[in-house]
Amino acid sequence: MRKVAVVGAGMTKFMRRAQETGKELAWETAKLALDSCELTVKDVDCVVMGTAPDAFDMVHMKHEYLSDGAGAWRKPYVRGVLGGGTGVFTACQAWYHVASGMFDVCLAVTEEKMSSCLPHPQGAFVTCWDQFTESPLGTSLLWFFAWEMNRYMTSHGITEREIALVSVKNKKNALHHPCAQLPGEITVDDVMKSEIMAWPVKRLDVSPTSDGAAVLVFASEEVAKRITDRPVWVQGVGWCLDTMYIGQRDLYYPKYVEYAARMAYDMAGIKDPRREIDIAEPYDPFSYKELHHGEGLLLCDKGEAVRLLVDGETQKTGRQPWCPSGGALGVGNAIAATGVMKVAELFWQLRGEAGERQVPGRPRRGVAQAWGDEMQVGTVVVLGV
Amino acid sequence: MPLDKVTQIGQTKPLHGEIPVYAQYTFGIAGERFFREIKDKGRIMGTKCSKCDLVYVPARIYCEQCFGELTEWLEIPGRGALHSFTISHVDLDGNRLKEPIVVGLVKFDGVYGGVVHRIGGVEPGQVSIGMPVEIVLKPKTRRTGSILDIDCFRPVK
Numbered sequence: 270m271r272k273v274a275v276v277g278a279g280m281t282k283f284m285r286r287a288q289e290t291g292k293e294l295a296w297e298t299a300k301l302a303l304d305s306c307e308l309t310v311k312d313v314d315c316v317v318m319g320t321a322p323d324a325f326d327m328v329h330m331k332h333e334y335l336s337d338g339a340g341a342w343r344k345p346y347v348r349g350v351l352g353g354g355t356g357v358f359t360a361c362q363a364w365y366h367v368a369s370g371m372f373d374v375c376l377a378v379t380e381e382k383m384s385s386c387l388p389h390p391q392g393a394f395v396t397c398w399d400q401f402t403e404s405p406l407g408t409s410l411l412w413f414f415a416w417e418m419n420r421y422m423t424s425h426g427i428t429e430r431e432i433a434l435v436s437v438k439n440k441k442n443a444l445h446h447p448c449a450q451l452p453g454e455i456t457v458d459d460v461m462k463s464e465i466m467a468w469p470v471k472r473l474d475v476s477p478t479s480d481g482a483a484v485l486v487f488a489s490e491e492v493a494k495r496i497t498d499r500p501v502w503v504q505g506v507g508w509c510l511d512t513m514y515i516g517q518r519d520l521y522y523p524k525y526v527e528y529a530a531r532m533a534y535d536m537a538g539i540k541d542p543r544r545e546i547d548i549a550e551p552y553d554p555f556s557y558k559e560l561h562h563g564e565g566l567l568l569c570d571k572g573e574a575v576r577l578l579v580d581g582e583t584q585k586t587g588r589q590p591w592c593p594s595g596g597a598l599g600v601g602n603a604i605a606a607t608g609v610m611k612v613a614e615l616f617w618q619l620r621g622e623a624g625e626r627q628v629p630g631r632p633r634r635g636v637a638q639a640w641g642d643e644m645q646v647g648t649v650v651v652l653g654v
Numbered sequence: 655m656p657l658d659k660v661t662q663i664g665q666t667k668p669l670h671g672e673i674p675v676y677a678q679y680t681f682g683i684a685g686e687r688f689f690r691e692i693k694d695k696g697r698i699m700g701t702k703c704s705k706c707d708l709v710y711v712p713a714r715i716y717c718e719q720c721f722g723e724l725t726e727w728l729e730i731p732g733r734g735a736l737h738s739f740t741i742s743h744v745d746l747d748g749n750r751l752k753e754p755i756v757v758g759l760v761k762f763d764g765v766y767g768g769v770v771h772r773i774g775g776v777e778p779g780q781v782s783i784g785m786p787v788e789i790v791l792k793p794k795t796r797r798t799g800s801i802l803d804i805d806c807f808r809p810v811k
Binding site for chain 2: 286287288323324327328329388389391392395400401402403405406407408409411412415416417419420423464465466467468469470512514515516517519520
């Protein structure tokens, strides 16, 4: 397969409610990404779209509605959906469109407009579960997270206070992200005192719902070398789905993330991800998820992620920064767009363009990951220079 | 383009709407029997894949691992253990509940799967992972053939 590079990136400010429609957000961001690498929509050979539940935009088959804003007019166009895992998977999709040799330039567009559902997007999520055994109970997304967090804490003897440090770290990192929705200087006590949603999950353990878009431009080696002297290469991609039934999984460990990571690492020739990866963007829609996913990404032993956190190793200035962007907790969680925001963060960090967020030591390789669907999909991308 | 645009979002004109769908879905081959067993006989049934040595709950007509057809049904004891739980303080719309509810995932010995349900008959502070729990059914006359025919799971006394 051909080498593929990321050559451009753009995103909107994530916010609680944007005036723009989904397709306007997509258009604005696609323009930003194309401008960043001095390409126009005429240079784009195909478009991949990533966006999660249709109900958010009040229209079924919303990829059709979004298509013109995504630059898909008279072009090959496809949407991939893996729930919360969609964003990083959109990057995987863009990779194989170009790696296959069929297209030279692929625009990867992700958009989410979550503010429309009233009173809360939970109303859309409740129709995502098994309609016979789960939805009739009024099953909330929060329950799934709370069960997993509780199981994870109990299995390893981790405390709520330790997990709260993830929110503290990521919201602080987000202070330097120009697109961040909820950056801030908070303390562990702030997290502990925030209202209990579904114990052990508290308000400040949770990322906000957001409106936003994020776009990447993928190019073949030949095009990449022509248009930029700083291409960032896609070194590995991976994705994996576990059983749809929550009762058939042990919630303490995301095995499907491990499988997706192994797929991506094998492709990238990575033998020891703890040493060979400089920065990581594990998906952090809830505080404990950064730790849970860091373990699934094989960046430490099971149950050890909290030790890295407490010891400062995953801080911006630590040995292996996790979520230098500020993550979903700090930047915001416009579901599919958050996955691409994480890949875009690797792109900016690896090019040394992350401004005040720039991690020290010239990082050369990073991994981004997202997770979702019925809480059992892992999607992984490894970028390097 | 500037990052901050409209700041008075409340002044923009909203389109109100909904996606109205009323559905009448089938329970399927496995679901028809699984829910009739709960309604009529008050028992949880699973299906067994002898090849993979897995017992599926909720019951299914195929094995997701070997893809074989499952025809062997067996009764699952109404006692299991709490795999995990949460004490929920909010409803689906984000409103605070008057009284928090406990909901959990119950797994059964030797079973591939489990049941998500309310945990009742216990103070929230007394619930713990691994706790043995048993099924509490609604009275037969109030059962309709739904997962809600199970009232809750409660700690084994």
